[in-house]
Amino acid sequence: MNSVGESCTDLKRDYDQCFNRWFAEKFLKGDRSEDPCTETFRKYQRCVQKAIKEKDIPVDGVEFMGPNKDKPES
């Protein structure tokens, strides 16, 4: 599956693989150990936020949740 920003697709795939593994093998089994995907997610996010601005996609109004995550720089 591609990213909305074409150049972000490889970063997305890396993150998705990490997340799917964590989701199935840790999260759903009640394992609350450290999320191993934070760094991959950060790289991927920087790319996606740039693509969203470039394409002028109206995502404003999406509340950014997650007390464990840093707020993305605007």
Add this chain to the structure above:
Amino acid sequence: MKIWSTEHIFSYPWETVIKAAMRKYPNPMNPNVVGVDVLDRGLDTEGRLHSHRLLSTEWGLPAIVRAILGTNHTQTYVKEHSIVDPEEKKMELCSTNITLTNFISVDERLLYRPHPENPEVTILTQEAIITVKGVSLSSYLEGMMARRMSANARKGWDAIEWIIQNSERERTSL
């Protein structure tokens, strides 16, 4: 305004279904979904996983339809918020379109839970509120959208089953 709702049972346990739901795209039943991105994701104080995603869909609208809708974009965008509660075994998804909002709003909600009478299978309840704005044929168009959603819902269930079966095939061939 039109309210549409449906229920479907998957003959798989809840964990299997939601692992598939998290990896739903791409799949052959939903070729119009051309891009999916995670905008944010994190755990809340109760240990539930929240994800905010952006989906882009390509409908191949002809130029004249795009002119009527007043858009140059060929892709429409949907934002989705999902919450996975592994203790209560509930996965809820809410989505809404963020483009073409002057014309139509489709708010959809999906809830995956173990079936209350048989915990080995999973029940999906799905509902949508469809509102076509400022157009005199609104109730006709809303009816049309609701019928389209029923067809799409069926594709969505097939997509989940396809993802589950493909994962099982990968596992048994190892």
